[in-house]
Amino acid sequence: MCRLALKTSNEAFSPYGVFEAMEAMQEGYDGSGLGLIMRGLEFTDYSYNSNDPILSGIAHTEEALHRLNAFMQERGFELKYDHEFHVDLSHIEAKDRYKYLVRVYKRPRSWKGLSQEEVENEMMMTRLALRKDGEEHGGDLTSFAFWPDVIMIKEVGWPLEVGKALGLDEDRIKARVCMAQGRQNTNWGINLYACHPFFIQGIATMTNGENTAFIPIRDWLTGKGFPGYIGYQSDSEVFTHILHYVIKQLKLPLQAYKHVITPLKTEELERHPQGDFLLGLRNVCRRLIIDGPNAVMGTLPDETCLLVMDAKKLRPATIGGKPGTWAMASEMCGVDAMIPDRDKSLDFQPMRPHTVIVPPDRQEYKIWSQFDQFPLPQAA
Amino acid sequence: MVSIRSVPSTPSSLAANDFPWIIEHREDRCTLCGRCTAVCPVNAIKLSYMRQRMPKLVLNAAERKTSFRTFVGIRQKTDVSKRCVGCGLCAMVCPNQAIKPVPNPTRDRVRFQNTQHGEAWKRGGRRNEPGANLLDKILFTRISMLTDPALDAGRHEFFLNTLLGRVLSPEEYLKRKMNGDWIPPVREIFPFIIGSMSFGALSPNMWLGLLQGVAYLNEVHHMPVVMATGEGGCPPWVLKSKFLKYIILQIASGYFGWDEIIRAIPEMQCDPAAIEIKYGQGAKPGDGGLLMWYKVSKLIARLRGVPEGVDLPSPPVHQTLYSIEESVMKMIQSLSMAWDFRVPVYPKISGSNSAKAVLNNLVRNPYAAGLLIDGVDGGTGAAYNVSMDFMGHPIASNLRECYLDLCAQGKQNEIPLFAAGGVGKNGNVTQNGMALIMLGASGVHLGKYIMQAAAGCLGAEDHNRCNICNIGLCPKGITSQNPKIYRRLDPDKVAERVVDTFLAIRTEMKKIMAPLGRSQSLPIGMSDALGIADKAAAERLQIKYVC
Structure with missing residues (x-):
């Protein structure tokens, strides 16, 4: 079972x-992967404009780095x-x-006049093209994210060691949102792309636990x-893509x-004020029902953070903190480590x-229950 | 000496040993009660007086005379038409275990003689292929042993139901919901469905028992089990009852019973679960329904609007229509319209190389509610033996191909596929059904298995046992229209067995899903859970080869 913070x-x-x-x-992961995503960035040696996209990834060889440079140049990105x-x-x-790549680029001129949606699509396609390029060259280039105000790091190893390996303990990068996952390798191979969090168009999530409904969900997506x-x-990447699908598509x-990943039961929906809509939503999104146990944590481009559970076996994931600073962790001791000086009576386990x-x-923080009225006026 | 000319030997003459089933009778145990001869559905045995010569072996010629002993015993008849079908009812009723049919270990000779009067051999049952079939060989190999340990099948809550009906894409659903447009009807049902067996093929007692059982499962156990009628309508009292919602009404090429159904629509208290349009079935692909004259009783004749005692062969296709594409489209639309678009309407086809083409037509038809594919091992009440044994496509690869095709189009949630044809053939009903579900079926239809489990049907593929559903002599009263025979079947007892069977299926489903770590939804298409020790099959089905 992986650990989340x-x-x-x-x-x-x-x-x-x-x-x-x-x-x-620490007892909950095996060092087979560590992922970190940061948002709301500040660099000590650079004044960052939060509209500029940042490329996060790894060039494993010099040749890959040259290819990357040529690729970005060709598309009109200017390295800032x-x-x-x-x-x-x-x-x-x-x-x-x-x-290790954390590079801020200036958007190409050709993007001027594109709608927000088109720009988002271009950024995703750039990331995917780099990923494909790396895969075509024996995996010598990995690209985790290409998005404004987002840094993503993935490495195999123990958290503090990875932190030291990258000099993150020197505080040269700071962020307002930071999300990390220590991986317990389940039945999928050790692979940098298999490390959480997963990222798509500004949306990132990480998960602990196994999703046994992975194959049907993957096939559908x-x-x-x-x-x-x-x-x-x-198997956890589908959680990110489902969130992307629900919000963006x-x-x-x-x-x-x-309501999509863990819909209410039929008899519960029959009593729900918007049961008719939600029952229909459950039917049409039936292939996206997850089968945990999982705790899912995520962040959105506006720095909103969320935590949800699967419906089956509840995990002890906890949120705690104080106004202005909140921490979520898959275990309460993780919250204690991040914000020790908090009012524990405000802690909550969803x-x-x-x-x-x-x-x-x-x-x-807000606790929203599936039994509450669904906040979508036109759907009611 | 007996003269050779008086020994009867015609081309069709057979000895008891030439028959597929040979009656073994122990005279030392027989109490001469006569139950076996009374119960034998095909009159294969007779109680007869026999005479045995008792020569006295003495040297003195004057004393050397022959005496005779007479005795009573059971003898097997040697007419082809009276052949023992191996049902074994004689053994069931014998108080003293004195009689039983045993399969002929050599090749029987009846197979060469059963074309008397130029009639090709017809029978009920399903393909005679004994032994494990492919479905029986599929294992569930993805056992949760790591992060997410297996669930407790006994105490955990499981969601086992499936959907029957056209499901929209999420985008289309939201659009229609906002605009207040039509949303196709969808039923939440239990994924094991009692498949279409007509009122006509089944006796009234069997039919009543099934319906009682289904109603009990729904209303007491809250398991939304549904059952399908075959071609041949539905008794009017059922059409006008609240039980209609548990029934899938079938319309087939003979349109039998649809006068009654259409006339009953204004008086219906509820809508039927769905409408099934039969284009083909696995047992006799490309052939229409067949109700032989023996079974067209007064009641059946009235329901179907035909004279009594005539053969009722349905045409192989829906004759009023021009091509199958058009007929699918028009029939689906007109039947949807009959219930004001509140009832899912889906076609049933035989397993076939062309199933994918039919499916693709349905994907583009916004009213099509699903597709049922009936594989080669499907059963029937009556068909030509050659159709049953050699026509059709096995269900597993046919279904899998269709499912993967839907996946490639991203439509696997939109058109539910249902599979049938030999599910539970060897008794592994839940395993067979769940294997098909993980290969991509939304549910499975059971026909013969239900007759075997709920009513004690004796039919089997081993040595073509019984399989005389077609001539109305079902020894258990399941497929007979003769009240003297079907009185043997107590509908209440059938209902009890239906309930027992489905409760057991439910438990076994949990016992399969729990170790796989699945409980929140039916594992449709969870092919990563499957393995088979047959490389070619694994490759064809795109599942793991395990050994």
Whole structure:
């Protein structure tokens, strides 16, 4: 069972603290993968404009880096900032890490006049093209994210070691949202792309537990023909894509996610004020019903954070904190490590119907229940 | 000496040993009660007086005379038409275990003689292929042993139901919901369905028992089990009852019974579960229904609007229509319209190389509610033996192909596929059904298995046992229209067995799903859970080869 930690704060903070929280939950993962996503970024040596897309990834060879440079140049991206990690590979097993990429680009001129949706599509297609390029060259280039205000790091190893390997303990990068996952390798191979969190068009989620309904869900998402619905080195990647599908494609509110992945029972929907709509939604999204146990944590482009459970075996994932700073972790000790000085009476462990949402203002978290009225006036 | 000319030997003459089933009778145990001869459905045995010569072997010629002993015993008849069918009812009623049919270990000679009067051999049952079939060989190999341990099948809550009906894409659903447009009807049903067996093929007692059982499962156990009528309508009292919602009405090429159904529409208290349009069936692909004259009783004649005692062969296709594409489209639309678009309407076809083409037509038809594919092992009340044994396509690869085709189009949730044909043939009903579900079926139809499990049908593929459903002599009273025979079947007892059977299926479903870590939805298309020790089959079905 993997371990999850998420911290969100009005003040940017160092991701290393989140790694320390991962350390507190160490018995739950095996060092087969660590992922980190940061949002709301501040660099000590660069004044970042949060509209510029950032490429996160790894060039495993010099040749890959040259190809990357040529590729970006050809498409009209101008490199504005190249973050040089203070790398010390002695902390991790992998040796073929020529360069960890966190690069800020200026959008190409040709994107001017594109709608927001088109720009988002272009950014995703750029990431996918780089990924494909790497795969065609023996996996010498991995691209995790290409999005404004998002850094994504994935590595095989123990959290503190990975943090040290990349010099993250030096606090040269800070973020307002930081989400990390320590992976317990289940039945899928050790692969950098299999590390959580997963990312698509600004939406990122991470999960613990296994999703036994993975294959039918994957088959359905793949059949949608959306270019971003690929990968699936991990059974948890579908959680991200479902969230993307619900929000971006169906344009439903965030609360609908829970109704899609863990719909209410027929007899519960019969009593629900919008039971008719939700029953229909359950039918049409039937192939997206997950089979946990899982805790799913996610962040959205506006820095909203969320935490939901599967409906089956509840995990002890907890949210706690104080106005302005909140932490979620798959175990309470993770929350303790991230925000020790909090009022524990505000801690909450979501149950079957709940979606916990921390809005961008971070003043308080909201608990939304599936039994509540669905916030979609036209659907009612 | 007996003269050779008086020994009767015509081309069709057979000895008891030439028959597929040979009666073994032990005179030392027989109590001469006569039950076996009374119960034998085909009159294969007779109680007869026999004489045995008792020569006295003495040297003195004057004393050397022959005496005779007479005795009574059971003898097997040697007419082809009176051949023992191996049903074994004689053994069931014998108080002293003195009689039983045993299969002929050599090749019987009746198979060469059963074309008397130029009639090709007709029978009931299903394909005579004994032994494990492909479905029986599929294992569920993805056992949760790591992060997500197996679930507790006994205490955990499972969601086992499936959907019958056209499901929209999420995008289309939202669009229509906002605009207040028509949303196709969808039924939430139990994935094991009692498949279409007509009122006519089945005796009234059998039919009543099935319906009682289904109603009990729905109303007491809250298991939404549905049953399908075959061609031949539905008794009017059922049409006008609240039980109609548990019934899938079938319309087939003879349109038998549809006068009654259409006339009853204004008086219906509820809608039927669905309408099934039969284009073909697995037992006799390309052939219409066949109700032989023996079974066209007064009641059946009235329901079907035909004279008594005539053969009722349905045409192989829906004759009023021009091509199958058009007929599918028009019939689906007109039947949807008959119930004001509130009832799912789907076609049933025989397993076939062309199933994918039919499916693709349905994908483009917004009113089509699903597709039922009936594989080669499907059963029937009456068909030509050659159709049953050699016509048709096995269900597993046919279904899998169709499912993968839907996946490639992203439509696997929109048109539910149902599979039939030999599910539970060897008793592994839940395993067979769940294997098909994980290969991509939304549910399975059971016909013969239900007759075997709920009413004690004796038919089997081993040595073509019984399989005389066609001539109305069913020894159990399941497929007979003769009240003297079907009185043997107590509808209440059938209902009890229907309930027992489905409760057991439900338990076994959980016992399969729990170790796979599945409980929140029926594992349709969960092909990663399946394995088979047959490389070619694994490759064809795109599942794991295990050994």
